[in-house]
Amino acid sequence: MNNLKMAWRNLWRNSRRTVITSASVFFGVILSAIMTSMQYGSYDAMINNVVKFYSGYIQIFTEDYHENKTINNTFIWSDSLAQIIEDIPEVTSFSPRLEYFALASSQEFTKGTVVVGVDPVQENNITGVKKWVNQGRYLDPDDDGILIAIDLANYLQIAVDDTLVLYGQGYHGVMAAGKFPVRGILKFPLPELNKQIVYMEMKTCQQFFSADHHVTSLVLMVKDHYKLPKAMRHLKAQIKSPFMVMSWDELQPELVQMIEADRAGGLFMKALLYIIIGFGIFGTVMMMVSERTRELGVLLAIGMQRSKMAVILFLETCLIGLIGTIAGVAGSIPVIIYYFHNPIPLTGDAGQTMVDMGIEPLLYFSWRPSVFYNQAIIVFIITLIVAAYPVYRAYSLRVYQALRA
Amino acid sequence: MKVIEIKNLVKIYNGSEIEVKAVNGIDLNFEEGEFAAIVGPSGSGKTTFLNMLGGLDRPTSGEVNIGGINIWGLSSRKLIDFRMNNIGFVFQAYNLIPVLTAGENIELIMHLQGRPKKEREERTKELLDAVGLIDRLKSRPNKLSGGQQQRVAVARALASKPKFILADEPTANLDSKSTTGLLDIMAEMNRKYNTTFIFATHDKRVMDKAKRIVTIDDGKVVEDKWQ
Helix, strand or coil, rough: HHHHHHHHHHHHHHHHHHHHHHHHHHHHHHHHHHHHHHHHHHHHHHHHHHHHHHCCCEEEEEEHHCCCCEEEEEECCCCHHHHHHCCCCCCEEEEEEEEEEEEEEEECEEEEEEEEEEEHHHHHEEEEEHHHEEEEECCCCCCCCEEEEEEHHHHCCCCCCCCEEEEEEEEHEEEEEEEEEEEEECCCHHHHCCCCEEEHHHHHHHHHHCCCCCCCCEEEEECCCHHHHHHHHHHHHHHCCEEEEEEEHHCCHHHHHHHHHHHHHHCCCCCCHHHHHHHHHHHHHHHHCCCCCCHHHHHHHHHCHHHHHHHHHHHHHHHHHHHHHHHHHHHHHHHHHHHHHHHEEEEEHHHHHHHHHHCEEEEEECCHHHHHHHHHHHHHHHHHHHHHHHHHHHHHCHHHHHCCC | CCEEEEEEEEEEECCCCEEEEEEEEEEEEEEEEEEEECCCCCCHHHHHHHHHHCCCCCEEEEEEEEECHHHHHHHHHHHHHHHHHHHHECCCCCCCCCCCCCHHHHHHHHHHCCCCHHHHHHHHHHHHCCCCHHHHHCCCHCCCCCCHHCCCHHHHHHCCCCEEEECCCCCCEEEHHHHHHHHHHHHHHHHCCCCCCEEECHHHHHHHHEEEEEEEECEEEEEEECC
16 A cells, blocks of 8 residues: 555545535635736736837837937947847847927827837838728838828828828927828827827938938847847847847836736735635644544554655645646636637726726736646645644654544 | 563653552563453553553653563664564554555555565455455455454454554453454464464453453552463
């Protein structure tokens, strides 16, 4: 009779109790896995929103531009810089941008805008901006027209094929002014972008601001944010002053803080959940040991070493946790897969809050392996802690007292 | 041949206010193949004496020498091994392991001794046959009557081929028929294997069957007679 077989049989001497305890672990693991999946999903979505809508994973600009975002702090986009970036394997695509402010006027209205000069092909590779064209068409590679965000277009009361007048300050104080035909209307899921963005082909934009060959920043993409640290190391090793390399989390510290705060809240909830599970297992294990005191005394009397008894009791505790964890992980997989493919739409105030924060009002789920194996690790650790009790009892039991129990 | 030599065995329980001498200086020897009963009124110290003899309860002073070894000089781990290889136990409440079958209960101790599977299985069948329960090899204790459970407990006690068996009130929970059957089996085992049996008992039927009766009162041997 090996230890595992004996532990397994002991477990089922009171099957109802074992099922109830394992069920508490099962529900705890499912809840925790779903909660973790939602958290990771939301964070990934937030990061993707920020990164893929606009900022990219990495940006390169000058130190002066970082301090003071004016058109005078731009830099000349050179082939040598492009070559450095192309040689970094983690970088999947990149796009130069020239961004500055201008006033946009239609027949009757004027509003401040952010004018973004881009390479239409490269920009689309990074942000997929083409898919947000709601009316009209996307920019061609030498296009002299513009794309305008929908709320801004509505405010200015202009439509596709209308002409937008832009004027402002160009490079080194040169007057910037021009008339641009509207090629398309952009409708982003993020309200902030819809209120202020005007896209323009890079050369057209450089001419408008009298900043030939100048760009304000380079936006770089990596495959996913797990590749980011390595890409950053390579870039920082090769790109020196007066340039700066910054990752999305450095560019968006408030988003990082928000994620960290949310993560801490989630940890607190999960800690509560697991404390309850831990005490549930502990209660059962305590009963299992207590009601078998005489039997344990008999085993010691007939010659079972305390170490062997401790192993059996330890295995019993582990098996309770294991049954609940395996069932919990198995149960959570289909739920999480379903919601991974069908994010939950958020409506009402919750949805509006997310829209106001510039995030799509959808509750995303993550399907990464750590969502599942983290629960198994946590339950295993809890089990180890709880298992200390029966092990202690095995070593502290007095035979003659146990036989009288 | 002397199997057990007990020298000036004392057990004192220290209560909160009062000190109780449960065993008060017992000197006693048991020979190989004895069938002895320790008798005496309740509280006389029979069970305490038996527990110290079996290495279950540490004496306050004195020695229990089994095969020339003072068992109370052994470490905890060695004492457990010593019990396993030299002493068999039969308890009043049978105390079979409920999750094991009758056969597994007997086999367990041989498994702990590290004996090969084939030998274990053969001896288990031999012992179950000897106690008349070969057909209950795969029955769990809850499917056996009290008498049957106690017979399995006797077989378990014999499984390790011990030098002696200690039985604390083995018939207390049995009816008359089961008691007679059990005593016959134990007497047969005593004859067949020449194993020493030492009982703590109140039961007249056990006393009648015993070859030696040691009477204890107030923790002392007051009579030691052969019959």
